[in-house]
Amino acid sequence: MYAYSTSKLHCEILRLFSKIEYQLPNLIVGAITKESLYNAFENGITTEQIRLWESDLNRVETTPAHYYDEFPSRDVFEAACDYARDQSGLLWEDSKKMRLVVNAEIHMHMREFLRGQNK
Known part of the structure; x- marks a missing residue:
């Protein structure tokens, strides 16, 4: 000890x-x-x-997650936050710097969502 x-x-x-x-x-x-x-x-x-x-x-709990930043616009960032929230996967967001963290379980869905936003 x-x-x-x-x-x-x-x-x-x-x-x-x-x-x-x-x-x-x-x-x-x-x-x-x-x-x-x-x-x-x-x-x-x-x-x-x-x-x-x-x-x-046992106070700290780890959760596999993915970090997103460098969004092309505020609209895409807000849409991504809304999508992650709807999927119950939003773990953290920083609206000022347009950064967010989502649960790893929705990462693949989030990637597909963001690809659709960039078109």
């Missing part, structure tokens, strides 16, 4: 459930072992608290 912190409190919390191997001014290196978890349970740390820490790892 690598923890970047200068807080003495964070260090002491980490000591409750891990074996600290070494500590630098802004880095704490330790290992979570079976024994360190048993020690944590004996000191009142519950499995629910550990699950909460684990859930922090």
Whole structure:
């Protein structure tokens, strides 16, 4: 485990459930072992608290996507946004700079739509 912190409190919390191997001014290196978890349970740390820490790892979700920019006109950009929205595939848009991101599932349909717009 690598923890970047200068807080003495964070260090002491980490000591409750891990074996600290070494500590630098802004880095704490330790290992979570079976024994360190048993020690944590004996000191009142519950499995629910550990699950909460684990859930922090799952906060970011990745979604395959495609980025579009350099639209030939504002009308084409707005039509592309509307099309992606209608297909439930619009993930993000920047109207000012005419950029958008769509879900990868609609990428092929979006390409065909844009080809039709450029004619």
